[in-house]
Amino acid sequence: xxxxxxxxxxxxxxxxxxxxxxxxxxxxxxxxxxxxxxxxxxxxxxxxxxxxxxxxxxxxxxxxxxxxxxxxxxxxxxxxxxxxxxxxxxxxxxxxxxxxxxxxxxxxxxxxxxxxxxxxxxxxxxxxxxxxxxxxxxxxxxxxxxxxxxxxxxxxxxxxxxxxxxxxxxxxxxxxxxxxxxxxxxxxxxxxxxxxxxxxxxxxxxxxxxxxxxxxxx
Ligand code: AMP
Numbered sequence: 001x002x003x004x005x006x007x008x009x010x011x012x013x014x015x016x017x018x019x020x021x022x023x024x025x026x027x028x029x030x031x032x033x034x035x036x037x038x039x040x041x042x043x044x045x046x047x048x049x050x051x052x053x054x055x056x057x058x059x060x061x062x063x064x065x066x067x068x069x070x071x072x073x074x075x076x077x078x079x080x081x082x083x084x085x086x087x088x089x090x091x092x093x094x095x096x097x098x099x100x101x102x103x104x105x106x107x108x109x110x111x112x113x114x115x116x117x118x119x120x121x122x123x124x125x126x127x128x129x130x131x132x133x134x135x136x137x138x139x140x141x142x143x144x145x146x147x148x149x150x151x152x153x154x155x156x157x158x159x160x161x162x163x164x165x166x167x168x169x170x171x172x173x174x175x176x177x178x179x180x181x182x183x184x185x186x187x188x189x190x191x192x193x194x195x196x197x198x199x200x201x202x203x204x205x206x207x208x209x210x211x212x213x214x215x216x217x218x
Contacts, residue, residue, distance in 0.1 A: 001026055001079045001214060002104055004086070004095075006181055007112030008174045009167070010119035010126075011196045012203060015135055016112070017083040019204055024211065027077035031064050031085040033133065054160050056169035058087055058177060065094045072098050088177040092184050107214050109185035110207070112196035116171065123167050127156040140200075 001024065005013045014030060021028035035053060038046030045067075049059045068085055071077075086092040099106055125138040127147070131154035136143050143149060147156045161170060185191040192210065196203050 002106050004082045004109040006109055008119055009170045010122040011112035011114040013083045017081045026079040029080050030083040056161050056166040061090050069098050109190045111182055111193045113193050114196045118197045123162045126162050129154050130157050
C-alpha cells in the first residue's frame with residue numbers, strides 16, 4: 001500500500017499517518033519529522049532546514065527530494081504513507097519519477113479537507129513531547145499530567161512554527177504552493193477527499209475503510 005496524505009498544516013496528517021502505519025505495519029515517511037530530527041541532531045542538513053522551518057517557509061526542494069529519493073530507492077519500505085511530501089508541483093513531479101524508477105506506483109493520494117478555523121484551533125493548541133515526538137492538544141487531547149507526556153514523562157512544548165504568526169505564514173505557503181496538488185492528483189485520477197474537520201477517531205475509521213477497499217482492489 002502506497003499512499004500520499006495531503007492537507008494543510010493542522011489537518012491531522014501526522015496523527016492519522018502514525019496510527020495507520022502502526023495498525024497496518026507499514027512505514028510512515030514524514031519529511032517534517034525527518035527534518036526536525038536532523039535539526040535536533042545538529043547536522044548540516046538540519047541546520048540549513050531549521051532556518052526555513054522556524055519561519056514557516058518550505059525547505060528547498062533539493063534537500064527534501066534527496067531525503068525522499070534516498071528512502072524510496074531502497075528495497076524497503078515497499079509499503080508506506082508519505083506525510084508532508086510532496087509540498088509543491090516540482091516535488092510531485094520528482095516523486096513520480098522516483099516511484100517509476102523504483103517500480104513502486106502510488107495507490108492513492110488522500111486529501112484531508114480542513115477549514116481554516118479548525119486548522120488554527122488545532123495548531124495553536126498542539127503540544128509535542130520533546131523526547132518521543134507524540135502530539136497532544138490542550139483541549140482535544142490533553143495529557144494526563146500537566147504538560148508531561150503520557151508515554152515517556154518528558155516535557156511537552158509548543159513547536160516554534162505553531163506560534164500565531166508562523167501559523168499564518170504556513171497557511172499562506174500551503175495555499176500558494178501545496179493546494180495545487182489537489183488538481184495534480186485529480187488529473188492523475190488518484191485523489192480521494194475526506195472531510196477532516198471531524199473528530200480524529202472518525203477520520204481514522206474512514207481512512208481504515210478506504211485502506212480495506214484499496215487492499216481488495218489491488
Ligand atoms: P510538517 O511537520 O509537515 O508541518 O513540516 C514542518 C516544516 O518542515 C514545514 O513548515 C517546512 O518548513 C518543512 N517541510 C516538511 N516537509 C517539507 C517538504 N516536502 N518540502 C519543503 N519543506 C518541508
